[in-house]
Ligand SMILES: Nc1ncnc2c1ncn2[C@@H]1O[C@H](COP(=O)(O)OP(=O)(O)O)[C@@H](O)[C@H]1O
């Protein structure tokens with residue numbers, strides 16, 4: 001069953017169409033990712049779905065409720081962990097959580113137990129009484145995650161949950177996100193511009209660029225969709241070019257020989273590989289090295305947007321945010 005459903009969802013800022021007639025459905029219990037570069041329209045989409053901003057055109061339902069007409073109902077069922085830092089540095093983790101509980105009208109007697117529980121979930125119980133200014137970047141993000149969970153939301157929105165964190169800390173956050181889905185059956189809508197993150201976490205991904213969805217599917221489907229795996233193979237006998245013979249083998253789409261390596265484009269890599277090796281042995285040749293290379297989401301992204309996602313990293317927005325945080329920390 002679709003728990004989020006949008007129809008031609010659109011947001012216009014002046015002359016800029018930030019989100020352009022976007023239609024998609026998120027199934028209950030899945031992790032759904034919006035993958036795209038900065039300025040693609042990810043945060044704007046989250047802002048509309050979480051009722052912080054009204055659409056210019058189109059509509060969306062979240063847990064069965066209209067984001068404009070039933071905004072209050074929607075708000076009570078969702079949790080949001082925004083892109084920017086939201087915790088108060090001068091307060092302890094516990095105090096931040098108590099504020100959040102008050103904001104969401106969690107009754108006092110329930111709040112204490114819940115705070116303990118969600119802090120335990122993100123393993124911050126030992127740091128709960130320390131001021132947030134002593135926390136690492138990863139600990140702050142975990143506290144923000146805990147804040148988003150205080151009212152037991154049905155759906156959690158995560159806007160770039162690991163932006164600016166180092167790779168190791170990032171994988172720790174991934175584990176918490178997976179736990180929420182697996183142990184609590186929570187539906188998660190997240191945005192990211194990290195390919196590995198979308199690949200590691202999301203059941204399905206929409207690639208968004210210039211406000212439009214360019215591709216949507218399971219990571220594997222998207223990868224398969226761009227046409228085939230590549231087998232890289234070298235032979236002991238380099239006296240001749242065997243490309244033509246290899247090209248005639250089953251599953252083979254295309255063969256290129258570059259120096260002494262054959263790059264063989266194939267359908268269904270796992271099935272093709274043993275067949276090709278067998279074919280080569282039958283020709284009385286010996287394989288010296290072989291590897292199967294699967295397409296990456298990077299390639300998928302390039303295919304659908306015509307540019308590499310990597311070009312967008314280390315951008316101005318991220319630098320500005322870091323500057324803001326540094327300034328805030330110094331005050
Ligand atoms: N409040 C706003 N006013 C004007 N333009 C905005 C506003 N918010 C976002 N934009 C613009 O809309 C586009 C999409 O922004 P955003 O949704 O934040 O992208 P993302 O989260 O994918 O980086 C960008 O070009 C951005 O500059």
Ligand SMILES: [Mg+2]
Nearest residue numbers: 042043044083
């Ligand atoms: Mg954003």
